[in-house]
Amino acid sequence: MADVTPARIGLLIDYLDEDGSYDENILPAMQLIADEFQERGMIERPVEFVVRAVQGLPNGCFRAVRDAFNQLVDADALVIFGPWVSENGVALRGYVEDLAQVPIITMAASESMLGEWVFGLPAGSMEEEPIIIATVVALDGCHTVGLAFENSLIGREYLRTSREACRDAGLTITAEVAIPQVESDKRAAMATLAEGRPDAVMHVGFGLGLIGMNAALEHIGWMPPRYTTTAFEFAATSPWWREQLAGWIGLDQYDERNRTGQAFLDRFERAYGRRPEYFFPLYCYDVGRLMMTALAGARPLTGPAVKEALERIKMLPAATGAPGTRLRFGKFIRHGWVGSEFLVARRVLPDGSASVPHATIEGHVNNPVMLR
Known part of the structure; x- marks a missing residue:
């Protein structure tokens, strides 16, 4: 050889x-x-x-x-x-x-x-992810969402498909705000979303726009349920990212x-x-x-x-x-x-220590068996 x-x-x-x-x-x-x-x-x-x-x-x-x-x-x-x-x-x-x-x-x-x-x-894909996460948001009992989209090619493509996905899932978008696709101060953008007091916040984009969203929401004293697409997978890369996504629910590809x-x-x-x-x-x-x-x-x-x-x-x-x-x-x-469940929704625990299964487009995941 x-x-x-x-x-x-x-x-x-x-x-x-x-x-x-x-x-x-x-x-x-x-x-x-x-x-x-x-x-x-x-x-x-x-x-x-x-x-x-x-x-x-x-x-x-x-x-x-x-x-x-x-x-x-x-x-x-x-x-x-x-x-x-x-x-x-x-x-x-x-x-x-x-x-x-x-x-x-x-x-x-x-x-x-x-x-x-x-x-x-x-x-994921920009056509499918919004459909899946909007379905999960509705499964969780939400009826309105404030939408934060990254101001980029990715974010605006997500924005188009998210509008349709939310409509089809029975969700009303109370406000849409553009955020940079880089780390930046998110307080003004989150305050704009808070004005309509939606049941939840949904983020769409590559993921770097998520940095500082938790801190901005905490600063304005409003911490609603928070959802994102496969940008959530940053949570697997470091404790720092899990802190940024503490309490968030998003799409992932890992299923125990x-x-x-x-x-x-x-x-x-x-x-x-x-x-x-x-x-x-x-x-x-x-x-x-x-x-x-x-x-x-x-x-x-x-x-x-x-x-x-x-x-x-x-x-x-x-x-x-x-x-x-x-x-x-x-x-x-x-x-x-x-398969309809090639993406699963996971949730980062409030302390940012780990993520756990939450739902798929087919319904909530209850007591998953951890297989070894």
């Missing part, structure tokens, strides 16, 4: 922490999948992960993302995971489609970036009841001595299996053949989402999740 050229998978990471780092569990999860495929004889050559980590939008620039994509193509990546952020994905779509050589799988939520060569395994996910965490724990019980390692497991399955089924081993192999994947059990969630693509199918 030493003389065999590895099958290369590109990782285009376009959102970095302040210190320039990214989630430490991405590569271990991906490598575990590659090792399992090789041990089972499903792929005959070594797999190499080529990483390009840059700060794209909203904090950085798109050019860095475009250059990273071109570098991964030049490195002979057969399939690329990334970008993650919708603003970068929408802008990159034309470059991917014009090249027409290497498929990418994005976790970005905007459907406007999907195409012949762009597959979506989104952490999912046996596929728990079985993967069992194997991860045996391999690495730790058990990362949050959405992203499980998401990486799912996207990694999609890419490895496509590499295993590609004949010949080229980018176009990998694209065709992705289109043949059907009903693969997912580690993320509620039990029963599955994965599939197709010739005219670019959204990878199957």
Whole structure:
């Protein structure tokens, strides 16, 4: 095998922490999948992960993302995971489609970036997330909401779909306020929402606009039920973020009841001595299996053949989402999740110590069984 050229998978990471780092569990999860495929004889050559980590939008620039994509193509990546952020994905779509050589799988939520060569395994979507969270808000007995949307491409796309979702769920929007997609003083915006005294506050956007909302609400002496979309997944990244989201309910992809996910965490724990019980390692497991399955089924081993192999994947059990969630693509199918509960609503405890299951679009989650 030493003389065999590895099958290369590109990782285009376009959102970095302040210190320039990214989630430490991405590569271990991906490598575990590659090792399992090789041990089972499903792929005959070594797999190499080529990483390009840059700060794209909203904090950085798109050019860095475009250059990273071109570098991964030049490195002979057969399939690329990334970008993650919708603003970068929408802008990159034309470059991917014009090249027409290497498929990418994005976790970005905007459907406007999907195409012949762009597959979506989104952490939600701007079309679906508002429907799910508005349903949960109504399940919780609320009738009115004040809507805070981030003033960005993502936020305004969410705003459009949230208006329709709230109407269909029987919720009246008492006020809409734009907030920056960066950390800022939210007191004036929250005071505007408070004037209508809605039953709840709903936030939509990438998530950085959530910073300081709790503090602003506390400052004005008004702390209603608070909801957000998959921006909630920031709560899994640090105690600081859980403090920002203390008491919030939002959409996540981690569900303790999912046996596929728990079985993967069992194997991860045996391999690495730790058990990362949050959405992203499980998401990486799912996207990694999609890419490895496509590499295993590609004949010949080229980018176009990998694209065709992705289109043949059907009903693969997912580690993320509620039990029963599955994965599939197709010739005219670019959204990878199957099942109404691929997103679940979780709640951060008031002290910010942890998040617990709350509901799905199908109803409240009561006393979930913690499976190991």
